[in-house]
Amino acid sequence: MNLILLGAPGAGKGTQAEIICEKLGIPAISTGNIIREALKNGTELGLRAKSYMDAGALVPDEVVIAIIQERLAQDDCKNGFILDGFPRTVPQARALDEMGVRIDKVIDIEVPDEKIEQRLGGRRVCEACGASYHLLFKPSSAGEACGKCGGKLIVRKDDQPETIRERLKVYHDQTEPLKDYYAQTGKLTVVEGQEEVADTTKLTLAALEA
Numbered sequence: 001m002n003l004i005l006l007g008a009p010g011a012g013k014g015t016q017a018e019i020i021c022e023k024l025g026i027p028a029i030s031t032g033n034i035i036r037e038a039l040k041n042g043t044e045l046g047l048r049a050k051s052y053m054d055a056g057a058l059v060p061d062e063v064v065i066a067i068i069q070e071r072l073a074q075d076d077c078k079n080g081f082i083l084d085g086f087p088r089t090v091p092q093a094r095a096l097d098e099m100g101v102r103i104d105k106v107i108d109i110e111v112p113d114e115k116i117e118q119r120l121g122g123r124r125v126c127e128a129c130g131a132s133y134h135l136l137f138k139p140s141s142a143g144e145a146c147g148k149c150g151g152k153l154i155v156r157k158d159d160q161p162e163t164i165r166e167r168l169k170v171y172h173d174q175t176e177p178l179k180d181y182y183a184q185t186g187k188l189t190v191v192e193g194q195e196e197v198a199d200t201t202k203l204t205l206a207a208l209e210a
Contacts, residue, residue: 001026001080001208002102004087006178007109008171009158010120011193014132016109016204017084023205027076031064031085033130034071045070065095072101080104089174090181106182107207109200111193113168120164124153137197 001024005013017028038046039053045067049059068086071077087093096103111119122135128151133140141147157163182188189207194200 001104003080003082003208004103004106004182005082005084005109006106006175006182007193008111008113008116008175009164009167010116010123011109011111012119012197012200013084013109015138015197016107016201017082019201020082020204020208024080026080026082028082028084029068029071029077029086030130031068031083031088034067035059035064036130038067061089061092061095065092065099068096069099087178090177093178093181103182103187105189105208106178106187107204108179108188108190109193109204110190115193116168117161117164120159121161123155123159125156126151127154128152 003020005017007013014028014030017030020026021028035046035049039050040046045063048063049067052059052063064086068083072081087096119134119137122137124133124135124140125131126133126146126149129146129149131146131148131151132138133147133153140153142150144153145151146153158167179188179190189210191200191203191207194203
């Protein structure tokens with residue numbers, strides 16, 4: 001099954017992607033993580049992305065799409081995948097269609113902005129392996145360190161309060177129109193994000209089976 005998870009930053013897409021990934025045995029592909037991986041490995045596309053990021057600019061669609069294309073061509077995507085953080089705009093969704101990538105379902109996790117501001121403030125990420133935690137909802141088993149690799153947990157610049165508000169504005173302006181785009185194809189299901197992760201998971205898995 002080829003899936004796209006939509007939702008504002010901090011809506012819980014990453015957590016749900018990990019759960020679906022284990023349940024269906026397909027990889028969860030986070031655009032942020034594969035761009036960071038490409039940067040770390042110094043690939044040609046990674047270096048192109050870096051030149052834009054260093055200038056404080058958004059990485060252009062053609063570079064992001066090329067990085068995604070490279071990732072989807074890998075063996076572990078043969079039986080399906082979950083895209084988390086891509087597409088972000090309607091032109092990116094069209095580009096995905098033009099690449100001939102078949103999407104079976106699009107799940108949109110809806111959470112009010114004020115809840116998101118609360119959630120993101122407590123988010124911590126491992127600077128070594130990219131694993132994601134939350135002080136309240138998903139603490140690391142290793143306390144201040146990463147439960148998976150022992151790396152240092154950091155607050156990403158993305159999770160600072162003023163950055164969160166800016167990211168939500170960008171989401172509403174640029175990414176929210178994707179809901180209409182996929183609703184027209186009949187592939188969109190909206191899941192209301194719940195207080196408890198397990199409750200959101202129940203609704204998400206029900207949406208997959210619908």
